[in-house]
Amino acid sequence: MDQIPKAVFERMMSTDYFSQWMNIEGLEHREGYARIRMEVRKEMLNGFGIVHGGITFSLADSALAFASNSYNVLSVTLDGFITYPNPGKMGDILTAEATETSANRKTATYDVKVTNQEQKEIGLYRATVYRTKRTVLDE
Amino acid sequence: MDQIPKAVFERMMSTDYFSQWMNIEGLEHREGYARIRMEVRKEMLNGFGIVHGGITFSLADSALAFASNSYNVLSVTLDGFITYPNPGKMGDILTAEATETSANRKTATYDVKVTNQEQKEIGLYRATVYRTKRTVLDE
Amino acid sequence: MDQIPKAVFERMMSTDYFSQWMNIEGLEHREGYARIRMEVRKEMLNGFGIVHGGITFSLADSALAFASNSYNVLSVTLDGFITYPNPGKMGDILTAEATETSANRKTATYDVKVTNQEQKEIGLYRATVYRTKRTVLDE
Amino acid sequence: MDQIPKAVFERMMSTDYFSQWMNIEGLEHREGYARIRMEVRKEMLNGFGIVHGGITFSLADSALAFASNSYNVLSVTLDGFITYPNPGKMGDILTAEATETSANRKTATYDVKVTNQEQKEIGLYRATVYRTKRTVLDE
Numbered sequence: 001m002d003q004i005p006k007a008v009f010e011r012m013m014s015t016d017y018f019s020q021w022m023n024i025e026g027l028e029h030r031e032g033y034a035r036i037r038m039e040v041r042k043e044m045l046n047g048f049g050i051v052h053g054g055i056t057f058s059l060a061d062s063a064l065a066f067a068s069n070s071y072n073v074l075s076v077t078l079d080g081f082i083t084y085p086n087p088g089k090m091g092d093i094l095t096a097e098a099t100e101t102s103a104n105r106k107t108a109t110y111d112v113k114v115t116n117q118e119q120k121e122i123g124l125y126r127a128t129v130y131r132t133k134r135t136v137l138d139e
Numbered sequence: 140m141d142q143i144p145k146a147v148f149e150r151m152m153s154t155d156y157f158s159q160w161m162n163i164e165g166l167e168h169r170e171g172y173a174r175i176r177m178e179v180r181k182e183m184l185n186g187f188g189i190v191h192g193g194i195t196f197s198l199a200d201s202a203l204a205f206a207s208n209s210y211n212v213l214s215v216t217l218d219g220f221i222t223y224p225n226p227g228k229m230g231d232i233l234t235a236e237a238t239e240t241s242a243n244r245k246t247a248t249y250d251v252k253v254t255n256q257e258q259k260e261i262g263l264y265r266a267t268v269y270r271t272k273r274t275v276l277d278e
Numbered sequence: 279m280d281q282i283p284k285a286v287f288e289r290m291m292s293t294d295y296f297s298q299w300m301n302i303e304g305l306e307h308r309e310g311y312a313r314i315r316m317e318v319r320k321e322m323l324n325g326f327g328i329v330h331g332g333i334t335f336s337l338a339d340s341a342l343a344f345a346s347n348s349y350n351v352l353s354v355t356l357d358g359f360i361t362y363p364n365p366g367k368m369g370d371i372l373t374a375e376a377t378e379t380s381a382n383r384k385t386a387t388y389d390v391k392v393t394n395q396e397q398k399e400i401g402l403y404r405a406t407v408y409r410t411k412r413t414v415l416d417e
Numbered sequence: 418m419d420q421i422p423k424a425v426f427e428r429m430m431s432t433d434y435f436s437q438w439m440n441i442e443g444l445e446h447r448e449g450y451a452r453i454r455m456e457v458r459k460e461m462l463n464g465f466g467i468v469h470g471g472i473t474f475s476l477a478d479s480a481l482a483f484a485s486n487s488y489n490v491l492s493v494t495l496d497g498f499i500t501y502p503n504p505g506k507m508g509d510i511l512t513a514e515a516t517e518t519s520a521n522r523k524t525a526t527y528d529v530k531v532t533n534q535e536q537k538e539i540g541l542y543r544a545t546v547y548r549t550k551r552t553v554l555d556e
Contacts, residue, residue: 012186018194021182043160046204047151053204053216054197055157061193065185077192078524078545079222081359081404081498083387084215085380102363102399106523107495107547109361109402121380124387126359126404128495128545130524217385217406220359220498220543222526224519241502241538245384246356246408248500248541260519263526265498265543267356267406269385290464296472299460321438324482325429331482331494332475333435339471343463354501355470361496 005029005070008136012069019062022055026066032100032108034066040092051088051122059096060112060125067098067110074134078107080127086120093117106131144168144209147275151208158201161194165205171239171247173205179231190227190261198235199251199264206237206249213273217246219266225259232256245270283307283348286414290347297340300333304344310378310386312344318370329366329400337374338390338403345376345388352412356385358405364398371395384409422446422487425553429486436479439472443483449517449525451483457509468505468539476513477529477542484515484527491551495524497544503537510534523548 006029013019013026022044028035038059046052060082068075088094098112107130114123145168152158152165161183167174177198185191199221207214227233237251246269253262284307291297291304300322306313316337324330338360346353366372376390385408392401423446430436430443439461445452455476463469477499485492505511515529524547531540 014186015184015188016186016191017182017184018191019185043156045154045156046158046201047153047155048213049154052155052157052197052200053219054193054200057196057200058191058193061191061196062185065192074187077223079220079496079498079526080192081218081220081496083218083380083404083406085387101402102361109363109496124379124404126361126402128361130547218357218359218387220357222519222543222545224526240541241500248357248502263518263543265500265541267500269408292464293462293466294464294469295460295462296469297463321434323432323434324436324479325431325433326491327432330433330435330475330478331497332471332478335474335478336469336471339469339474340463343470352465357498357500358470359496359498362494 002030004072005031008069008072009066011137012066022058024062029070031070032067033098034063035097036063037093037095040088040090040094042090045090053084056088056114056123057082059094060114060123063096063098063112064110064127068108068129069136072135072137074132074136075129078128078130080125082123082125084123086122088116088122094122141169143211144170147208147211148205150276151205161197163201168209170209171206172237173202174236175202176232176234179227179229179233181229184229192223195227195253195262196221198233199253199262202235202237202251203249203266207247207268208275211274211276213271213275214268217267217269219264221262221264223262225261227255227261233261280308282350283309286347286350287344289415290344300336302340307348309348310345311376312341313375314341315371315373318366318368318372320368323368331362334366334392334401335360337372338392338401341374341376341390342388342405346386346407347414350413350415352410352414353407356406356408358403360401360403362401364400366394366400372400419447421489422448425486425489426483428554429483439475441479446487448487449484450515451480452514453480454510454512457505457507457511459507462507470501473505473531473540474499476511477531477540480513480515480529481527481544485525485546486553489552489554491549491553492546495545495547497542499540499542501540503539505533505539511539
């Protein structure tokens with residue numbers, strides 16, 4: 001059942017004011033997996049007229065957060081590595097897909113791929129999270 | 140003279156709409172170095188009530204951009220690694236300081252430290268840039 | 279034709295004394311791709327009786343070097359990020375497969391996967407290289 | 418007292434066959450800190466006649482292991498990021514110094530700097546470890 005991953009996403013999103021500002025839309029929510037989407041607006045550009053690296057990262061980081069908390073175990077990001085295969089542009093529809101690539105009892109690693117509407121890779125993010133003993137949803 | 144680093148910062152900032160949204164303020168601009176500052180607002184928080192990891196990253200990434208373009212040689216980020224020593228909070232004044240740690244003819248590596256008003260480390264970012272043949276300022 | 283990737287591998291391997299010490303065997307060589315293999319010996323273990331992280335990294339790094347130099351354009355590693363999904367053990371046959379995930383004119387990013395004889399992931403390495411103007415093979 | 422860090426180093430080193438092969442020498446051992454040294458031999462070179470990236474990494478990774486286990490709490494590396502400011506050469510005396518930059522109850526981040534005999538930076542490594550519930554030394 002994917003009710004818990006979806007409920008976790010909705011609970012997190014309801015107070016995730018920055019993801020709200022990015023106007024993130026949830027597309028798919030499963031255990032250890034999330035796919036989300038947003039459109040690039042003018043206030044997301046950097047001084048060279050392309051998507052600010054921080055926006056690509058933020059979208060990826062939100063996807064990571066939804067995927068890694070999907071078990072209703074509150075997880076925090078320890079660190080992450082991002083590369084930028086291609087620049088994003090104004091008006092692009094960016095999709096971020098986060099997949100769990102390995103997991104131990106207390107930590108897990110995720111790969112997040114950010115692509116545009118033409119399936120071109122805009123960002124590749126790999127990050128490690130730590131699973132706390134708390135839940136996301138109220139008991 | 141630090142006129143060029145400052146002019147590059149102002150030129151970039153004038154069209155860096157996301158850094159404008161973050162309300163970034165330039166504090167110090169030298170060759171291979173930048174120090175900038177911003178205040179954490181409500182729309183920068185994530186679903187757990189702390190600063191969204193993407194915001195800490197974005198501030199660090201902007202500092203990197205200002206430092207690595209300070210020679211008036213247009214530079215692009217290849218990749219970067221971020222860790223989060225401590226969570227940032229609503230109302231925090233975050234400062235990002237970017238320092239060049241090594242440079243070859245075509246690439247350079249920077250360390251960026253993000254600290255709050257109590258000098259507590261909120262983010263540590265290390266990134267590599269590629270120097271193009273273009274300038275930032277008009278001839 | 280895969281003659282050049284193979285010739286580059288043989289040329290590099292002939293003076294790559296550390297890859298020789300690891301007893302690396304070439305399995306497949308194409309443009310932007312390499313697959314190599316080695317067996318874990320006792321002197322590759324760390325103080326906890328498992329494969330030293332540096333050995334897993336070194337195998338991945340050699341695969342990266344063979345893949346990124348396969349065009350006969352001398353390439354140097356700028357930086358890389360490694361994660362360790364599972365520990366490697368004495369006697370394991372480790373295979374490293376390096377794939378080019380993105381490339382611009384002067385830089386490229388590779389993903390390297392290190393697996394054991396049971397296809398279990400032992401290391402995941404992602405690295406960025408810079409392409410110089412030199413060749414690997416003599417003219 | 419630095420008796421425990423030193424005892425941990427000696428215990429680990431006694432079965433760390435790869436660090437023995439590298440001929441690593443312990444210079445300084447404190448809680449959350451280690452400084453070690455080795456000399457570059459011919460079998461540590463890569464196909465371009467410089468130090469194999471895996472050797473620089475391995476030295477850094479050993480320093481990390483000694484520093485992060487120094488509390489007599491068995492710690493495992495989750496991931497790490499390495500950059501190569503300058504190439505190492507045959508005969509170089511490389512020193513690796515590992516410092517704890519942040520620590521929570523269950524994870525910690527370390528910076529490791531690898532320098533040669535002229536204090537030139539050969540490698541910069543940043544890594545995150547997870548602290549298990551086991552000890553290194555026998556009770």
